[in-house]
Amino acid sequence: MSKRIIGGLGLLLGAGLYTGSVLAVGPGDPDRGQTAAATCTACHQADGSGKNVPGGESWPRLAGLDAGYIEKQLHDFQAGRRQNATMMPFANMLNDQQIVDVAAYYSQMEVTSAGGGESASDALLNRGEQIANRGDWDKYIVSCKSCHGPGGKGVGSDFPGIASQHAGYIRTQLHAWKDGERSNDPQDLMGAIAKRMSDDDIEAVAAWYASQTVSAEGEE
Numbered sequence: 774m775s776k777r778i779i780g781g782l783g784l785l786l787g788a789g790l791y792t793g794s795v796l797a798v799g800p801g802d803p804d805r806g807q808t809a810a811a812t813c814t815a816c817h818q819a820d821g822s823g824k825n826v827p828g829g830e831s832w833p834r835l836a837g838l839d840a841g842y843i844e845k846q847l848h849d850f851q852a853g854r855r856q857n858a859t860m861m862p863f864a865n866m867l868n869d870q871q872i873v874d875v876a877a878y879y880s881q882m883e884v885t886s887a888g889g890g891e892s893a894s895d896a897l898l899n900r901g902e903q904i905a906n907r908g909d910w911d912k913y914i915v916s917c918k919s920c921h922g923p924g925g926k927g928v929g930s931d932f933p934g935i936a937s938q939h940a941g942y943i944r945t946q947l948h949a950w951k952d953g954e955r956s957n958d959p960q961d962l963m964g965a966i967a968k969r970m971s972d973d974d975i976e977a978v979a980a981w982y983a984s985q986t987v988s989a990e991g992e993e
Contacts, residue, residue, distance in 0.1 A: 845957075887940065
């Protein structure tokens with residue numbers, strides 16, 4: 774048998790094994806996900822609520838986020854498309870099935886309240902509400918709800934729910950997009966918008982969304 778044929782068979786077998794490994798990943802199982810997420814609770818808490826840390830690294834709420842979004846972020850951490858020194862080692866501990874299970878586990882949790890908007894002034898919250906719901910066309914800032922949906926409840930796996938998300942986390946991510954440190958969103962939409970936002974705008978949006986509440990049914 775020629776080397777060319779042998780090589781071709783090798784590629785076919787490799788492709789078959791790869792396809793088989795993908796097909797081996799079943800639907801997400803929240804019970805298995807709870808077990809796999811045991812190490813996640815140190816930062817994201819047992820109820821998936823995360824934690825707002827003033828002046829430090831805030832850990833996001835995972836409870837109630839879209840399962841597809843959680844899956845994408847974990848794969849992005851594994852592939853280096855998203856960088857975070859704390860998250861990457863934990864993401865790399867999970868196999869593909871565990872990622873699906875963990876995502877299913879957190880997605881079925883009830884959305885919890887967020888921190889960071891409690892002491893915001895009315896003026897700051899009003900500015901945050903303007904950017905969130907109407908945008909600022911004088912600065913070419915598109916409203917947040919254009920992608921994240923009415924009430925910031927999220928739209929599919931690309932645009933997560935940001936209502937009732939910790940202000941510290943929202944602030945950190947907006948600055949990461951603004952500074953070019955994060956770019957794993959569709960068509961770099963967030964980077965383009967964040968670069969037009971002042972630090973005060975970022976504070977306002979972060980505080981406003983942190984002050985919003987979402988029920989288990991997803992309604993404000």
